[in-house]
Amino acid sequence: MAVRTLSRRDLLKAGIVGGTGLVLGFDLRVPPRASSTRVDGFQPNAFLRVGTDGAVTIWFPKTEMGQGIMTALPMLVAEELGVSWDQVSVAQAPGHPDRYGSQGSGGSRSIRTTYEPLRRAGAAARAVLLAAAAQRMGVAVSALRAERGAVVHPPTGRRFGYGELADLAATLPVPTDPPLKDPAEFTILGRPVPRVDTPQKVDGSAMFGMDARTPGMLYATVVHPPRFGAAVDEIDATPAQALPGVHRVVSIRGGVAVVARDTWSAFRGARALRVAWTGGYAGSSEGIRRELAALTAGPGNVARSSGDADAALAGSAARVEAVYEVPFLAHATMEPMNCTAEVRRDRCTLWVPTQSPQGVIRTAAQITGLAPAQITVHPTFLGGGFGRRSNMDFVREALEISAAVEAPVQLVWTREEDTRGGSYRPCAYNRLAGGIDAQGRPIAWQARIAGPSIQASKGNRLRNGIDGSSVEGAANLPYTIPNVRVEYRVAEIPVPLHWWRSVGASQNIFVTECFIDELAHAAKQDPYTFRRDLLQEAPRLRAVLELAAARAGWGTPLPSGRARGIAAARGFGSYVAQVAEVAVGADGLPRVHRVVCAVDCGVTVNPDTIAAQMESGIVFGLSAALYGAITLEDGRVRESNFNDYPVVRQDAAPRVEVHIVESREAPGGIGEPGTPPIAPAVANAYFALTGTRVRRLPFRVALAADATPAVGGG
DSSP states (O other), X not given: OOOOOOOHHHHHHHOOOOSSEEEEOOOTTSSOOSOOBOXXXXXXXXXXXXXTTSOEEEEEOSOOSSSSHHHHHHHHHHHHHTOXXXXXXEEEOOOOSSTTSOOOOOTTOHHHHHHHHHHHHHHHHHHHHHHHHHHHHTSOGGGOEEETTEEEETTTTEEEEHHHHHHHHTTSOOOSSOOOOOGGGOSSTTSOOOOTTHHHHHHTOOOBGGGOOOTTOEEEEEEOOSSTTOEEEEEEOHHHHTSTTEEEEEEETTEEEEEESSHHHHHHHHHHOEEEEEOOOOOOHHHHHHHHHHHTTSOOEEEEEESOHHHHHHTOSEEEEEEEEEOBBOOOOSSOOEEEEEEXXXXXXXXXXXXXXXXXXXXXXXHHOOOGGGEEEEEOBOSOOTTGGGOOHHHHHHHHHHHHHTSXXXXXXXXXXXXXXXXXXXXXXXXXXXXXXXXXXXXXXXXXEEEOOHHHHTTXXXXXXXXXXXXXXXXXXXXXXXXXXEEEEEOOOOOOBOOOTTTTHHHHHHHHHHHHHHXXXXXXXXXXXXXXXXXXXXXXXHHHHHHHHHHHTTTSOOOTTOEEEEEEEEETTEEEEEEEEEEEOTTSSEEEEEEEEEEEOSSOSOHHHHHHHHHHHHHHXXXXXXXXXXXXXXXXXXXXXXXXXOOOOGGGOOEEEEEEOOOOSOOOOOSSTTSTTHHHHHHHHHHHHHSOOOOBSOHHHHTOTTOOOOGGGO
């Protein structure tokens, strides 16, 4: 038997998984360690197990919030391992400080950061199994083939199932750099695979955060300040504590918590609670709009500069100027914010729908003073994330409440508390100018952007005064224009901010893709061909633009009362173009009948996931474009729930067609790139139909008869 000495750290990375058989674990930040471990007992701290019965279990390290990675990540392992998909069982890995590399799900990075490491993990296991079979058969490894969970010797037809090889394989070294399959040999990757989480969600067995239960658990909700930054002046808990089921009222850093025997009693207690607040931000949407407009009146910090935009503008044959405004936006996840925490003297356990299990561990360690090894995090399914569940505010509150009452507590925010006291996508004000020469070519582009900064709001230092997320989609303008200048000014507005699906691209692509349409109109050119001719240096973006236009029938007649608009965007390693077919609805808002989407996200893992995420991103972005706005009056958020912060419903959802470009390029992100192009595609179609430019979102405010320009729709 081969023996290898391991450090504790290497042993943890190698993985200790129960049951007799071959167990392989990997540190996702480096190639798999050259080790395998066979142990009794079960600890889900590795990625792959092959049992003596041939069963294959794959643990995925991220969190499933609807993006399909519970299926896609195990597909990477299964492909290289050489098993059929029906032989695989998938399980959620627990949160761990470092065993799985980064466990965060955000920035459309799940596939991008694990594509090679997880393939190597499966390939390493396959190599060990082949070596074990070679020993059993007395033949060279090169004479063997792995297929459908077995090793086959084609000349003789002899075969050993993986389960039969597991014991021997557990004694063999694991290669650190195993050969990977040629994509031409793929049998799983690139093919539609049914999502493994769907049956659980259909039959009700799926565990979301609010499904967590533990003995002795209490329930809580929190009343947050009506103004950001306000502090408690006085609490009268008597009316709340007099209600049946209310256990206790607890002051915490973020507000006042009501703890009860059930959620509804906690909610009733919160409504009965009397809290006097003092201080806090007293600004308004109109005041913010004036502040941002003033910031763009003068020069800002330079995010991009090429050529001489001022001189080119001065010498242009035609000059176009416009102001674009976008509002604060809530994440509006369907599952309310919740976290179940049990804080004890020597340990802490959490059940939480989070995009950052390791962020939960760090937060728990800070609040409880416990070591990470004393903290257990059970990630659950997420009923929508959109960036919101990477914030730790709700986790901190659950921990504080549990520690105060010395019992496990499930904290649930009401929809109103999250809408009025959560965190938001920043608003922004954009002042643009563009120049066209006598031949109708764009020669100058100047943009001044002002808005609050996510990074600055979190205490992070800005390099040269620039928050990269605030200029994402603007500073990296893909069009070949010789003179470009993009500037940015930070507005110090004390409204809590957090990353929102597609981050800065969600707002800046609306601005840039609408303004490029304005330049095309000024040049008397077709918006599609105008863009296409400016994308010589962005061939992948040009290709999806051409594909979307072709599949949408760009330039062909439409029924009376309809028009098309087009937009394109690159980001998160992917390229997307969309054509929206739009009419005017009975309410005066755009009625989007059809969206044709072309996407190049590099190599395809699961085409069904790609299509679903494009559809999801389009509906999410359309909801924001048509309706979404968080507005302030005297420092208080006006919106409260889906009645005044609506989303697109089934009867208003467009028919979406997704066309995926076949590619051998490195994988790009897919959860976020579908969101940015939809708003400008609809706005450009609305202009083509009505001759009216919509330069501010949402449409329901911009098109209101009594609307006045105001960031946030105020």
